[in-house]
Amino acid sequence: MDPQTRQNALAVRALDTRDQWEEANRAQFERNKLANDIVISPVARTYRTIVPQPLRDRIDTGSNNLDEPRIFANNLLQGRFDAAHKTFGRFLVNSTLGLGGLFDVASLGGLERQSGDFGQTLFVWGFESGPYWVMPVFGPANVRDGIGRIVDIAGDPIQWILPKWVGNTPLTGVSVAAGLGQVELLDDFHQGSINPYARFRSTYLQNRAGELAQAAGIRIVPELVEAEPAPAPAAKKPRGKSKAKRQR
Numbered sequence: 001m002d003p004q005t006r007q008n009a010l011a012v013r014a015l016d017t018r019d020q021w022e023e024a025n026r027a028q029f030e031r032n033k034l035a036n037d038i039v040i041s042p043v044a045r046t047y048r049t050i051v052p053q054p055l056r057d058r059i060d061t062g063s064n065n066l067d068e069p070r071i072f073a074n075n076l077l078q079g080r081f082d083a084a085h086k087t088f089g090r091f092l093v094n095s096t097l098g099l100g101g102l103f104d105v106a107s108l109g110g111l112e113r114q115s116g117d118f119g120q121t122l123f124v125w126g127f128e129s130g131p132y133w134v135m136p137v138f139g140p141a142n143v144r145d146g147i148g149r150i151v152d153i154a155g156d157p158i159q160w161i162l163p164k165w166v167g168n169t170p171l172t173g174v175s176v177a178a179g180l181g182q183v184e185l186l187d188d189f190h191q192g193s194i195n196p197y198a199r200f201r202s203t204y205l206q207n208r209a210g211e212l213a214q215a216a217g218i219r220i221v222p223e224l225v226e227a228e229p230a231p232a233p234a235a236k237k238p239r240g241k242s243k244a245k246r247q248r
Contacts, residue, residue, distance in 0.1 A: 014212045016129045016142065017205055025134040029197050032139060036186065044183035058102045063175055064113070065094045065101025069157035071116035078124045078215050083114040090114075118155075119148025120215040132201065140204035 019025060048056070068091035075084035090106040090113065098105040107113065122144050123129070130143025138149060193199040 014123065014129065014216075015205055015209060016131055018131070019201065020131040021133065025132065026197055028134040028136060029139075029200070032134070032137065033190065033196075035137070036183070041183055041187055061094075061098075061104050062101045064104070065091065065098070066158050066175075068094075069161055070152055071114055073157050074116035074118055074121050074152075075114060077118075077121045078116070080114075080116075080215065083116065086111050087114045087116065115211045115214050117145075117148055117211075118151040119145035120212060122148055123212050124215055132205075140200050145208070 051059075068087055072084055072087040072091065075081070075087055090111045091101075093106040093109065093111065094101045094104060097103075119141075127144050129145070133141050133143055133146055135141050135146055135149075138146075141149065189199065189203075190196045
């Protein structure tokens, strides 16, 4: 297969932008929003109040460092050996010079963070995306990425690297804390949109297209990404009745 044919084939199967499950997806989107409003957002506000910003920054950076082994494994599975080399270098540098990953020293040295997840890997291996899917709690995805997320969580290599006595509780705690730090952005996303569902979907498709393009080394542009609908035009005032014609 010549490079152009391969690129076209990859671009076609990258993302199914049709919302085939829209009714169910919108219902799940509202359930996710309800859970966020009642539970997640209040907890996140408390977390931001109690934990000072410098400490939250260190938790976020540490969480990113714990993701590096998973990114490294997927870089290898995708055949992206240069990305794997950079990811391994980042993990090594930040885990040592960065005091266990609390500081991103690697980026200062030019080792930029790479993308890498099992959804990407399935894409590179030839799996179709499947329909757009709003997952419980996790939010926007598609069938391929949903499976990828489950595999990434269950098979995260960091669980094999850390000593057994550490257990999963600290890892879960760091991940949850880092997630709480992002809830404010989601709240702003909801409040600043006239159609949050369409905005979340559009943003996911655009961001995911960029990540898949990086994995495959091609350019992918979702063609059917829904834009937010424009505000409805103001209703026109009814015109007055035309004057009766003068009689001759």
